[in-house]
Each structure stands twice: as structure tokens, then as C-alpha cells.
Amino acid sequence: QSVLTQPPSASGTPGQRVTISCSGSSSNIGSNYVHWYQQLPGTAPKLLIYRNNQRPSGVPDRFSGSKSGTSASLAISGLRSEEEADYYCAAWDDSLSAVVFGGGTKLTVL
């Protein structure tokens, strides 16, 4: 049971906009930054969004992040087939004194 809650799956067609949610509590998302990771099949995770809505160099602006209260979202616009992957949210939890991850969302591009 993950501390951060994500839907197990999401889907979209090429070109579509999809969003993935991440729900937490006041001790994690509510008081700390949220970061998002993309894990393509058989590869190590890659940082996609940091500090709620910042993109590392090289990440297309089709990827965006937002946070409100104790929830966060990752949005992907102009969906591409190569973005079929698992997506994870992460945050520091003040109560646990630990980095906590969501359970991951498997994105399928139909």
C-alpha cells in the first residue's frame, strides 16, 4: 500500500491530452514538492517533473505538472506512442521522514 495514491492505469490515443493524479496528505504533498518520473519498459526511471511543475532540460513542454492542496497531477498533451510507460509521483513525507512514492500508473497509448 503506497503512501501516495495513483490510478493503476490510464490510457489515451495519439495526440490526446491525458492526466495522471497523485493523492497524498498534509505531511507529504501538502507541505513538500512533488516530483514525477517516467519509466519506459525495461529501463531506469527518468525525472520528468521536479518541484511540482519544473521540467528538467530536454523534457518536452508537452509534459506539465501541477499541485493543489494534497493532490498533484501530471498532464501529457499531444500524446505519443513512445510515451507508453509507467509514471510515478514522489514526495518527502515529514511524518515518516521518508521519501514516498506512488504505486505507479501504467499509461497505455491506444
Added chain:
Amino acid sequence: QITLKESGPTLVKPTQTLTLTCTFSGFSLSSTGVGVGWIRQPPGKALEWLALIYWDDDKRYSPSLKSRLTITKDTSKNQVVLTMTNMDPVDTATYYCTRSVQLGNFAYWGQGTLVTVSS
């Protein structure tokens, strides 16, 4: 260019101690704000954070695994070592080494190393 690479045994027996080494390049663990951490992923399952060590030797551990984990650094060798005691088959996972400049923010990852726990 920042790179990290994990090394260690691929197979350990139950109750044994696992020792993993992360060898990195392209940055120094003596630079202010820099940390190196370990994250694991059981086959087909989610990511799980294990431990972090910072430039000032501040160490953070997963509360659920704290009693079994030790993280150390050798700045001169650009290495971070993670030991996990009393290994169990449920610890079978790919173990990743990562660079962190903020709690939860892991900008660089190693390729990962699969560790299987079996007798």
C-alpha cells in the same frame, strides 16, 4: 556528464547480508547539497526508497527498513555503499543508485542491478 553504476552480487541467500556499491562520476559528494540514494523495485512492482547520504554525511533511511540498512560514502573513491542485513526472498528487486539534490528529487539514475534472494 553524470553517471552512476551499481555493482554487487546478483544472487544472495536468505539471511545473508547484501553489499551494493554505487560508483559515480561527473560530480562530487563533497559539494554542498549533493546526495546519493538507493531505490529498489521488485519485479512488476512500484519504486521503493531505501536510503540517502548527503555531502555532510547526513543519512536518511526508510523507516520500515532502517534496522537493516547502512549507507556510507567514500568521497575520495566517488563511491557510496549500501548494506542490507538479513536478506529475504521478498527483497528480490532491481536496486538503483541515484543522485539527489533535494528530498524526492532524483535527477540521475544508474542502470540498476537485479538482486535475487534465493537458497
